[in-house]
Amino acid sequence: MHELPVVGGTSSSACESGSGGSCGSGGLVALETLSLEPRRRLPRWLKRPMPSTEMSFTSGVIEDLRLETVCESAKCPNRTECWSQRTATFMILGNVCTRPCGFCSVPRGKTEAVEADEPQRVAEAALRLGLKHVVITCVTRDDLPDGGAEHFYQCVLAVREKTGAAVEVLTSDFHGNREAISRVIAARPDVFNHNTETVPRLYHRVRRNAEYQRTLDLLAQVKQEAPGMVTKSGLMLGLGETLEEVLEVAADLRAVGVDMLTIGQYLQPTPNNLPVDRYVPPEEFDEIGEQCRKLGYSFVASGPFVRSSYHAGEMADLLARSATA
Numbered sequence: 001m002h003e004l005p006v007v008g009g010t011s012s013s014a015c016e017s018g019s020g021g022s023c024g025s026g027g028l029v030a031l032e033t034l035s036l037e038p039r040r041r042l043p044r045w046l047k048r049p050m051p052s053t054e055m056s057f058t059s060g061v062i063e064d065l066r067l068e069t070v071c072e073s074a075k076c077p078n079r080t081e082c083w084s085q086r087t088a089t090f091m092i093l094g095n096v097c098t099r100p101c102g103f104c105s106v107p108r109g110k111t112e113a114v115e116a117d118e119p120q121r122v123a124e125a126a127l128r129l130g131l132k133h134v135v136i137t138c139v140t141r142d143d144l145p146d147g148g149a150e151h152f153y154q155c156v157l158a159v160r161e162k163t164g165a166a167v168e169v170l171t172s173d174f175h176g177n178r179e180a181i182s183r184v185i186a187a188r189p190d191v192f193n194h195n196t197e198t199v200p201r202l203y204h205r206v207r208r209n210a211e212y213q214r215t216l217d218l219l220a221q222v223k224q225e226a227p228g229m230v231t232k233s234g235l236m237l238g239l240g241e242t243l244e245e246v247l248e249v250a251a252d253l254r255a256v257g258v259d260m261l262t263i264g265q266y267l268q269p270t271p272n273n274l275p276v277d278r279y280v281p282p283e284e285f286d287e288i289g290e291q292c293r294k295l296g297y298s299f300v301a302s303g304p305f306v307r308s309s310y311h312a313g314e315m316a317d318l319l320a321r322s323a324t325a
């Protein structure tokens with residue numbers, strides 16, 4: 001469900017020049033003693049623009065309405081760009097997650113009470129930002145009997161009623177609770193998104209407490225109950241997966257009717273999260289995107305900065321246009 005994060009402190013490593021012994025804090029020996037791995041320098045294609053003053057309007061709305069965003073919680077690398085364009089992805093059901101996913105920087109621990117007025121606050125924020133396509137995601141709430149499905153339902157309805165905008169949900173797996181998933185489907189979101197995140201071999205490290213089959217089942221259920229509803233999923237690259245594995249996952253997702261696929265680079269959000277195994281060059285993203293398109297997806301976005309909700313409105317528009325062309 002989560003967005004892909006950015007490296008915490010991207011220029012952080014005292015040793016990023018690669019000259020080991022030049023570290024001010026004692027050099028290579030000290031690093032070895034402390035069992036710390038030097039942080040890697042970001043490749044040139046992963047540099048992002050500096051913050052702009054336009055961002056303050058978006059952050060003001062978010063702050064004023066006491067909302068959480070995955071943009072901030074997951075340290076998304078696109079925040080400068082998206083917030084400057086008054087776009088954000090709302091994260092409902094609190095800012096504490098019940099799952100220990102290795103890639104994600106959202107805090108985990110004791111969850112917060114669900115706030116009954118949150119649907120109205122999300123709707124108000126969408127209105128003030130002038131959003132035409134609203135993406136709503138959540139923390140995973142295994143502590144709630146319905147995983148927060150009813151609250152999700154209320155948020156979708158509130159946003160639609162107040163703004164008339166299209167709504168995309170980016171949900172947890174609801175622990176496979178089919179009734180809960182049905183409740184979210186009943187809200188008739190324009191896009192039902194649930195991220196696969198990685199290949200099944202890496203689930204125990206990347207998505208602990210989740211199951212690959214459960215994700216496929218959820219996406220299949222959406223298509224069974226609402227055949228016309230657009231379904232979407234996303235993958236991160238750079239965690240140790242192989243190309244063959246990625247294409248197998250893409251084929252599995254297509255086999256359960258997924259319409260849209262997003263593929264982006266994993267970036268380590270904090271030193272406590274999984275390290276990046278590899279920075280995938282843009283040309284390789286292009287090639288993978290091409291191969292996935294051949295599987296019959298209506299829309300594939302593949303690139304280092306692609307995230308589930310990055311330009312989500314434009315993606316949905318393109319899909320709608322290609323369907324009517």
Ligand code: SF4
Pocket residue numbers: 003070071072076077078079080082083087088089307308309310311
């Ligand atoms: S890509 Fe999504 S999560 Fe990242 S800043 Fe943009 S809207 Fe937020």
